[in-house]
Amino acid sequence: MNSAAMRRVRLYVDANYASPYAMSVFVALHEKALDFDLVTVDLSAGAHHSADFAGLSLTHRVPTLVDGTFALSESSAITEYLDEQYPGIGLYPRDVQARARARQLQAWLRSDLMPIREERSTVVIFYGPSSEPLSPTAVASANRLYAAIDTLLPVGADNLFGTWSIVDTDVALMLNRLVMNGDAVPARLAEYANRQWQRPAVQQWVKMNRPPL
Numbered sequence: 001m002n003s004a005a006m007r008r009v010r011l012y013v014d015a016n017y018a019s020p021y022a023m024s025v026f027v028a029l030h031e032k033a034l035d036f037d038l039v040t041v042d043l044s045a046g047a048h049h050s051a052d053f054a055g056l057s058l059t060h061r062v063p064t065l066v067d068g069t070f071a072l073s074e075s076s077a078i079t080e081y082l083d084e085q086y087p088g089i090g091l092y093p094r095d096v097q098a099r100a101r102a103r104q105l106q107a108w109l110r111s112d113l114m115p116i117r118e119e120r121s122t123v124v125i126f127y128g129p130s131s132e133p134l135s136p137t138a139v140a141s142a143n144r145l146y147a148a149i150d151t152l153l154p155v156g157a158d159n160l161f162g163t164w165s166i167v168d169t170d171v172a173l174m175l176n177r178l179v180m181n182g183d184a185v186p187a188r189l190a191e192y193a194n195r196q197w198q199r200p201a202v203q204q205w206v207k208m209n210r211p212p213l
Contacts, residue, residue, distance in 0.1 A: 008066075008067065008068045009029070009034055009035065009036040009037070009065065009066065009067050010036060010037045010038075010039055010065070010066040011025060011026060011029060011036050011037070011038055011039065011063055011064075011065055011066075012039045012040075012041050012053070012056070012057070012062050012063060012064040012065075012066070013025075013026065013038060013039070013040060013041065013062050013063055014040065014041060014043050014062050015040040015041060015042045015043065015044075015211065016043075016126070016210055016211060016213070017040075017126065017205065017208040017210050018121075018122045018123065018125075018126050018127075018210070019062055019063065019122070020122055020170070020173045020174075021062070021063055021074075021075035021110070022062050022063040022075070023169070023173065023202075023205045024063075024075045024076075024079060024166060024169060024170055024173075025063040025065060025075050025078045025079060025082075026038070026063075026201075026204075026205050027166065027169050027199075027201040027202055027205060028078070028079045028082050028083075028091050028166050029082065030200075030201035030204060031088070031089050031091065031166070031201050032082055032086050032088045032089060032091070033088055033089075034082075034086060034088075041053060041062050043062070048060050048061060048062060056071045057071065057073045058071075058073055059073045059074060060073075061073050061074070063075055063078060065078045065081070065082075067081075067085070075110075076103070076106045076107070076110065079091050079092075079166050080092070080103075089164075090163070090165070091165060091166040092165050092166065092167075093161040093162065093163070093165055095161075098161045098162075101152070101161070102160070102161060102165055102166075102167040105148075105152075105160075105167050105170070105171065106166075106167055106170055108148075109170050109171065109174055112141075113141045113144070113145060113174065114141070115134075115135060115137045115138035115140075115141045116138055116141045116142055116145065116174065116177055116178070117177075118138075119132065119134055119135060119138045120134075120138070120177035120178055120181055120183070121177070122173070122177065123213070124177060124180060124181045125173070125176055125177060125180050126206075126210060127210070127213055129180065129181040129182060130181055134183060142178055142183070142185075145174060145175070146185070146186055146189060149171060149175070149189055149192075150186065150188075150189065153188070153189070153192060155188075158192075158195055164199070168196050169196060169199070169201075169202060171193075171196075172192070172193040172196035172197055172202075175189055175190070175192070175193035176193050176197060179193050179194070
């Protein structure tokens with residue numbers, strides 16, 4: 001893929017740079033060392049339902065990736081596409097079973113654990129912590145999260161599946177909803193989340209200049 005083709009890539013993200021799913025694709029693009037344009041969409045103004053954006057995004061959601069004439073939304077679909085379409089660092093494990101487990105984790109993080117996502121939205125990461133304690137339902141969800149990641153993360157390992165994968169970024173973000181709010185998180189999982197947070201591509205997203213809420 002020549003450089004001219006790569007420059008056609010555009011990533012549409014939320015204007016507050018707070019979407020965990022937009023962050024996942026942003027990190028994936030940087031890890032692949034792809035040249036891309038970043039375009040913000042004001043979700044609070046309903047811009048994702050505008051005719052122009054709807055013409056690009058089948059689901060009217062961010063992130064949406066445009067690669068030449070091909071447009072794709074839904075973050076895990078995008079990262080899988082990028083991994084298959086472009087060379088460079090692998091975004092998913094090479095081993096078939098490990099890759100299946102990684103995709104399982106991505107699907108789970110996006111479809112479950114709603115009490116955590118509601119009570120510890122990414123606002124607590126990118127704008128400031130919440131003073132409200134976790135509800136019993138959210139505590140139960142957090143404990144399920146801890147148990148799953150504790151099972152999958154080998155003792156002393158930096159990553160879930162040997163080498164880094166995009167799922168490490170996704171899991172770290174979910175854990176950091178709690179870590180950065182001062183909630184009780186098992187020490188080794190908090191340390192894992194912090195290590196993942198220091199990855200340069202992650203820090204590029206973290207350091208975005210965000211507008212006030």
